[in-house]
Amino acid sequence: MAHLLTESWINEFFFIAVVLSASSFFGFTIASRIKSILPGPQDNRFDQPFKRIKNIFKHVFAQSKMWRRPSIGLAHFLIFWGFCMVSLGTIAFLLEGLRFHVGWAQNFIFLGIQDFFTVLVIAAVLFAFFRRLVLKPNHVRLSGDALFILGMILCLMVTDLCIDGASATLKGELKSQAWASFSLAHFLGFPNWSPSVLAGFHLVNWWIHLITVFLFLCYLPFSKHFHVITAAPNIFFGTLIPWGRMKTLDLENSEHFGVDRLDQLSWKQKLDTLACTECGRCSDACPATTMGKKLDPANIIINLRHHLEHKDVNTSLHGQTISEEELWACTTCAACMHACPLTIEHIPAITDMRRHLVLMEGKMPEEAMLALRNLEQKGNPWGISEQERESWLDTQGITPLNEGDSVDLLFWIGCAGSFDDRSKKIVLAMIKILNHAKISFGVIGKHESCTGDPARRIGNEYLFQMLVQGNVEALNKFNYKKLLTICPHCMNSLKHEYQEFGLYNSKILHHSVFIKELMDKGLIRLKEAQASQTVTLHDSCYLTRYNDIVDAPREALKSVPGTQLIEMKRHGKSNFCCGAGGGRMWMEEDKSARVNVQRAEEAVQTGAQTLITECPFCMTMMRDGTRAMSEKERADPMVVKDIAEWVSEHLA
Amino acid sequence: MNIAVCIKQVPNTEAQVILNDGILAFSDPKKIINPYDEFAIEAALRAKEQAFPDASVTAITLGPESATEALRTALAMGCDQAIHITHEPHPGWLAPLTVGQAIGAALRQVDLVFCGRQGIDHDDFTVPYVIANAHQMSCINVVKEITYKPEEKKLWVVRESDGGQKEYFECPMPAVLGISIGLNKPRYPSLPGIMKAKKKAIESLNLTDLVSDSNCTWIQPSTYELPKAKEACKMIKGDIAEQASELARILKEDLHIV
Incomplete structure (x- = not known):
C-alpha cells in the first residue's frame, strides 16, 4: 500500500499519536485480561509441546473442525487466510506510515496476491452478512457485535483497494498485476480525476483505513471476535488428557471442593470463556439445548465470560450467572466439546460446578440424592442388595472366582448387568458368544461395586473415590490379563480413571470391540x-x-x-x-x-x-x-x- | 437449650435375612441409619435452625462399635455432638425399655428429643415413650408436622394415626417426638461436614453405668423361622389355544378349582 501524504507533519503527528495511543490501549486491555484469568488452581498445559504444535496446525492453520460444514468452513478458511495475507499489507502500511521503506510491499506479485485475498475476504464477508441477515441458521446468534466486526472488515478491504488504486494512479504506476485495485481505479475512472481531488480521496481513505485498523484492534478484546487473538493459544493449551478422565480432587488437603467462584476455575477454563466466538456449534449439538431445556453450553461459557468481565471475583457463580437447572440438565455427552472448533472444555466446567453444589452444599435433584445414597449404602445405584450380584449368576450356573484365582479374561458384569432384568440378557448373550468362541472367563460376583462413574459425574468425588478404592482392592486380588465389560461407563472409568488409584491392569475392553476381535480371529461362526x-x-x-x-x-x-x-x-x-x-x-x-x-x-x-x-x-x-x-x-x-x-x- | 436426637444402626433394608444353624445373619454386612431416624436428625437440625438458634443438638445411640458410623453421619449432617452408649457383646438384643432408660439416663438436661417413630429391625414403637417417662416429658409419636413457638415453650404437632386421620396437639416443652417419614427431606451431608465429623470426639458411656444390671433386659428368641419364599409365577407358553387348554388343565387337575 503506497503512502503519499505523510509529508505534512500534522499528518505524521496524528499518525504517530493514533498508533501509540491505540497500541497502548490494546496492550493495557490484553494485560488486564491476562491478569484477570491468572488466579486459580494449577493447571499445567505446557506438557507435550509437539503435540500442542500439531494441534495448532490441525485446528488453526487447517481449521479441521470448521470443514464439518463445508460451505462455512470454506468461507471461514478464506477469511482466516485472507486476513493473514492482508495483515502483511497492513504491517507494510504501518511501516510506511512510520517512513520505513518496505520494498516487498511494492512488489507487483505481492500486490497481486494481496488483491486476490482482499477480494476473497470481501466475498466471504458478504456471504457472512447474507447468512446472518437472510439465511439466519438456528444456532447463529444475530448480534450487533458480529455485524459491526463484519462491517469493519469490509471497510478495511474496500479502503485498502481505494488507497492502492488512488496511490498508483497518482504515481502513474497503475498496473494490471494489482488487478483488483487496477480494476477499481478504472471502474471509478481515477485517471480522469484531477490529482488534487484524487489525493484528497486517497487521504480520506487512508485515515479511515488507519482508524479502522486500530478501532478493530482495540474493539477486539471486548467482542466475541477476541477469538482472533485467543483462539490459537486456547487450542495450543487445549487438554491432552482423555476426556473420560475427570480431574481428581485432593480430598484430604483442600478446604473447598468444586467451583463456586471464578478464582476456583483454572486459567485455562477462563481462557476458554475469552476464546468463545458464540458460533453456537455446541448448542446445535447439545441434546439438552435441542430439546428446549434451559442448558445451552454456549451460554455457560458466555455467562462465565460476562461474570469475568463485570462481576467481583468473590461473587458466587451459582444462581445469577449459572443456574442449578442448567447444570443438572447436562448428560456429559461431550457433543459440545466435539463440536467446538476452538477446543473449549464445557463439560469440566459444568462438572466442577456440580461438585461445588454436591460436596459443599449437599444440593442436587432428589432422585440424584437417592442414587448417591443407594451407592453409599448398597454399592449400586439401583439400591438392590449386593447379594443379588451373585444370586442371579448362580441361577445361570456361573460361579464367581475365588480370591487369588487366575484367568485370562475377567468379565466385569457391572451394576446394570447384575440388577436390571433387560441388561442381564445382554450379559447372557455375551456369555453365549464367549462360550461359542471357547473363551474361558471369570466373574468376581459380590466383589464388584459400582465403578463410581455416576457418583463422579453427579459431583460426589468423595463417594467416587470410596467406590474406586473398594473396587481396586477387589480387582487386585485376582489375576487376569484383560477385563471385559458391556458398559461403556464402567469401561471408561476403569480405563481412564482407575490407574491413578492403583489398578494394575489397564487392558479394559468394551464388548463390541472384543466381539470384533473374536471375529477377526475367526473364533465366531x-x-x-x-x-x-x-x-x-x-x-x-x-x-x-x-x-x-x-x-x-x-x-x-x-x-x-x-x-x-x-x-x-x-x-x-x-x-x-x-x-x-x-x-x-x-x-x-x-x-x-x-x-x-x-x-x-x-x-x-x-x-x-x-x-x-x-x-x-x-x-x-x-x-x-x-x-x-x-x-x-x-x-x-x-x-x-x-x-x-x-x-x-x-x-x- | 438442648436438643437430642436418638438414632439406631440397623441392617441394610435390602439385606436378606439368613438363618445359619439357628443363628440369624444378614446377607449384606453394611449397616445403615434406621430410615425414620434420618428424618428425626433433619427435624432436630431444623428445630435449631428455625426456632432455637442457640440450641446444641446431640445425637445419641446405643449399640455395638459399628454404631459410631451412624453418629458420624449425624455429625456430618450438622449435629453438634454425639454420645455412644456401649455394651458388652451379647447374642440377643436389648429390650426397648432398657434402651429408653439408658438413653433417658444419658440425656441429663434436655428440652426436645427427636426419635424415629420405630426401629425397622424390631418394630417396637416404644423407646420414645420410655425416654419421655424417664424425664416426665410430653410424648407424641408418628409426627407428620411440627410448628415451633419458642417464646411460649410450646409446639404445635400434627400426628397421623392409622387410616390417615390427623390429630392436632398443642404440646408443652420439654417433649419427645417420634418422627415419621415425610416430615422433611433429610439433607445430604457436605464434604467439609463429613471431614469435620471424622475429627469430632464422640462421648462414650457404658450401659452398665446408666442402667443397673438387674434392670437390663436382653431379648433372645428360642428359635427363628424365616417366611417361606413366595412361589414364582408360572408362565404358560404356546399359542392362545394351547395356553387356554393348559390353564384349564391346571385349574382342574393341579389346583382342583374347577
Whole structure:
C-alpha cells in the first residue's frame, strides 16, 4: 500500500499519536485480561509441546473442525487466510506510515496476491452478512457485535483497494498485476480525476483505513471476535488428557471442593470463556439445548465470560450467572466439546460446578440424592442388595472366582448387568458368544461395586473415590490379563480413571470391540443369511467421543451375514446422546421434550427394522423412547437389541 | 437449650435375612441409619435452625462399635455432638425399655428429643415413650408436622394415626417426638461436614453405668423361622389355544378349582 501524504507533519503527528495511543490501549486491555484469568488452581498445559504444535496446525492453520460444514468452513478458511495475507499489507502500511521503506510491499506479485485475498475476504464477508441477515441458521446468534466486526472488515478491504488504486494512479504506476485495485481505479475512472481531488480521496481513505485498523484492534478484546487473538493459544493449551478422565480432587488437603467462584476455575477454563466466538456449534449439538431445556453450553461459557468481565471475583457463580437447572440438565455427552472448533472444555466446567453444589452444599435433584445414597449404602445405584450380584449368576450356573484365582479374561458384569432384568440378557448373550468362541472367563460376583462413574459425574468425588478404592482392592486380588465389560461407563472409568488409584491392569475392553476381535480371529461362526435384515446403530457417547470406538461395532455388525446397517443422520462421533449420561439416568426428565424420544424418532426414521445399542443405559433409554413413540403412533415399538444379542442370535 | 436426637444402626433394608444353624445373619454386612431416624436428625437440625438458634443438638445411640458410623453421619449432617452408649457383646438384643432408660439416663438436661417413630429391625414403637417417662416429658409419636413457638415453650404437632386421620396437639416443652417419614427431606451431608465429623470426639458411656444390671433386659428368641419364599409365577407358553387348554388343565387337575 503506497503512502503519499505523510509529508505534512500534522499528518505524521496524528499518525504517530493514533498508533501509540491505540497500541497502548490494546496492550493495557490484553494485560488486564491476562491478569484477570491468572488466579486459580494449577493447571499445567505446557506438557507435550509437539503435540500442542500439531494441534495448532490441525485446528488453526487447517481449521479441521470448521470443514464439518463445508460451505462455512470454506468461507471461514478464506477469511482466516485472507486476513493473514492482508495483515502483511497492513504491517507494510504501518511501516510506511512510520517512513520505513518496505520494498516487498511494492512488489507487483505481492500486490497481486494481496488483491486476490482482499477480494476473497470481501466475498466471504458478504456471504457472512447474507447468512446472518437472510439465511439466519438456528444456532447463529444475530448480534450487533458480529455485524459491526463484519462491517469493519469490509471497510478495511474496500479502503485498502481505494488507497492502492488512488496511490498508483497518482504515481502513474497503475498496473494490471494489482488487478483488483487496477480494476477499481478504472471502474471509478481515477485517471480522469484531477490529482488534487484524487489525493484528497486517497487521504480520506487512508485515515479511515488507519482508524479502522486500530478501532478493530482495540474493539477486539471486548467482542466475541477476541477469538482472533485467543483462539490459537486456547487450542495450543487445549487438554491432552482423555476426556473420560475427570480431574481428581485432593480430598484430604483442600478446604473447598468444586467451583463456586471464578478464582476456583483454572486459567485455562477462563481462557476458554475469552476464546468463545458464540458460533453456537455446541448448542446445535447439545441434546439438552435441542430439546428446549434451559442448558445451552454456549451460554455457560458466555455467562462465565460476562461474570469475568463485570462481576467481583468473590461473587458466587451459582444462581445469577449459572443456574442449578442448567447444570443438572447436562448428560456429559461431550457433543459440545466435539463440536467446538476452538477446543473449549464445557463439560469440566459444568462438572466442577456440580461438585461445588454436591460436596459443599449437599444440593442436587432428589432422585440424584437417592442414587448417591443407594451407592453409599448398597454399592449400586439401583439400591438392590449386593447379594443379588451373585444370586442371579448362580441361577445361570456361573460361579464367581475365588480370591487369588487366575484367568485370562475377567468379565466385569457391572451394576446394570447384575440388577436390571433387560441388561442381564445382554450379559447372557455375551456369555453365549464367549462360550461359542471357547473363551474361558471369570466373574468376581459380590466383589464388584459400582465403578463410581455416576457418583463422579453427579459431583460426589468423595463417594467416587470410596467406590474406586473398594473396587481396586477387589480387582487386585485376582489375576487376569484383560477385563471385559458391556458398559461403556464402567469401561471408561476403569480405563481412564482407575490407574491413578492403583489398578494394575489397564487392558479394559468394551464388548463390541472384543466381539470384533473374536471375529477377526475367526473364533465366531455365523449363520448363513436367510433374509436381509436392516439395523441402525445408536452409538454410546462414552464409546465414540470419549474412547474413539466408532468402527469396531460397525464392522462387527456388517460381518453378520444379511445384516444391513443404515446409519442415522447423527452417528459416530457426531451421535446424539440417549439422555442417560452424567448421572442423568438416575434423574427424572420432566421438563419439555425428552432426549430419548427424539433419538428414538431418529432411529425410526431410518426405516431399519432393529435398533442396536452398545450400552445398557442407552438400551433402557432407547426402549423407553421407542415405546413412547409407539404409544403416540399406535404402532408396535421398534425392536431394540444390544450388539451382543444381535451377534449371539446369529451364531452358527 | 438442648436438643437430642436418638438414632439406631440397623441392617441394610435390602439385606436378606439368613438363618445359619439357628443363628440369624444378614446377607449384606453394611449397616445403615434406621430410615425414620434420618428424618428425626433433619427435624432436630431444623428445630435449631428455625426456632432455637442457640440450641446444641446431640445425637445419641446405643449399640455395638459399628454404631459410631451412624453418629458420624449425624455429625456430618450438622449435629453438634454425639454420645455412644456401649455394651458388652451379647447374642440377643436389648429390650426397648432398657434402651429408653439408658438413653433417658444419658440425656441429663434436655428440652426436645427427636426419635424415629420405630426401629425397622424390631418394630417396637416404644423407646420414645420410655425416654419421655424417664424425664416426665410430653410424648407424641408418628409426627407428620411440627410448628415451633419458642417464646411460649410450646409446639404445635400434627400426628397421623392409622387410616390417615390427623390429630392436632398443642404440646408443652420439654417433649419427645417420634418422627415419621415425610416430615422433611433429610439433607445430604457436605464434604467439609463429613471431614469435620471424622475429627469430632464422640462421648462414650457404658450401659452398665446408666442402667443397673438387674434392670437390663436382653431379648433372645428360642428359635427363628424365616417366611417361606413366595412361589414364582408360572408362565404358560404356546399359542392362545394351547395356553387356554393348559390353564384349564391346571385349574382342574393341579389346583382342583374347577
